[in-house]
Amino acid sequence: MAELHFFTGTMDSGKSTPALQTNHNHAARGRVGRIFTSHDRAGRAVLSSRLGLTHDALEVAPDFDFWRYVVSSLTAGGRIDYLICDEAQFYTPDQIDQLAKVVDELQIDVFAFGILTDFRTQLFPGSRRLVEVADRMNVLRVEALCWCGKRATHNARTEDGVMVTEGDVVVVGDVEAADEPPAHVAYEVLCRQHHRRNLTAARAKAVSLAPEPLPFG
Template sequence: MAELVFFTGTMDCGKSTLALQMDHNHAARGRSGLIFSRLDRAGTSRLSSRLGLSRQALEVLEHTDFWELVVEQITNGRKVDYLICDEAQFYAPVQVEQLARLVDELGIDVYTFGITADFRAQLFPGSQRLIELADRTQLLQVEALCWCGRTATHNARTVGGVMVVEGEQVVVGDVGDGEPHETVEYEVLCRRHYMRRMTAHAARAQALSPDVLPFDLDLCPLPQPR
């Protein structure tokens, strides 16, 4: 039976790497698929991983109709067994419904990859619809880490090194290194440091302050082994 699967997690947990690996595995078994992405960090019509892996993809636009596109491919004689859909949080809810229709009516496996919540800790519309419709929602097992060493659960946006919680939902940037820049960057944080707006850059600045003693630093105790 074909499935609509949503693989999700924070940034840095390997979603795009898994998407590329799944395409490789299916193609190695003689299956034919299509790769889609939207607003990838490497540019238009690319699916890329932070590990340096990349390949060509079909760019998902606001007017992209997955049903019409795939039916046209099949009508023109192309075999389509599966779809790899990266950056699915940026898809419109109606496009998610089109993917579900491809699964149900044409028996095509659809594997989607994306983050669930934005920098405001609110669900992306595309992710919300996937959670509502997917046969399976699978949390990736590779844990991204906050600067404090705990498991990261939230995606934070920084501008000039300062965390912000207001602005447009979709602004393309990259994972920041904690240094101040005027460009938009993203960083993963644990809930405690997300709520306190304590990024890696802010933590380093606090640590270097002569007015702060070591025991005053906002550190999270790591969980003890059981």
């Protein structure tokens, strides 16, 4: 029986790598699939991993219809055994329902990969719907770490190095590297405590380097 799988983790937990690996494993067994993504950091219609691996993909716009695409492909004589859906947090709830219909009505496996919450700690609509309808939900085993060493559970957005908690939900950026100057828009994974305090790695370093207050009295 086909199933709708949802693999999730924070940013920097390597979710695109198992997406590529899943495609490789199924293709190696002679199965034929399609790869989809949305707003990948590497550009349009590309599924990319921070390990440097990439694969061509179909870009999922808000008006894309998975059911119509799959039925049209099968009607035209194509073969589809499975779908790889990366950056699924950016899909609409209707698109997630279309994927569930593909699984149930056409017996095609769907493997969706995405993060749960945005920089405001709120569930992405697509991820929320996946939690509601997926046959299996899998938390990725590779845990991203906060700068303090604790397990990272929250995604933070920074603008010019300063953490922000308001703005457009979908703004493409990558996880900020510690040895590079702050990007205009970047992301950083934090534990809950430091996300709540708006304490990014750069701010924590600045605080630790601040001079001791002068004594009074």
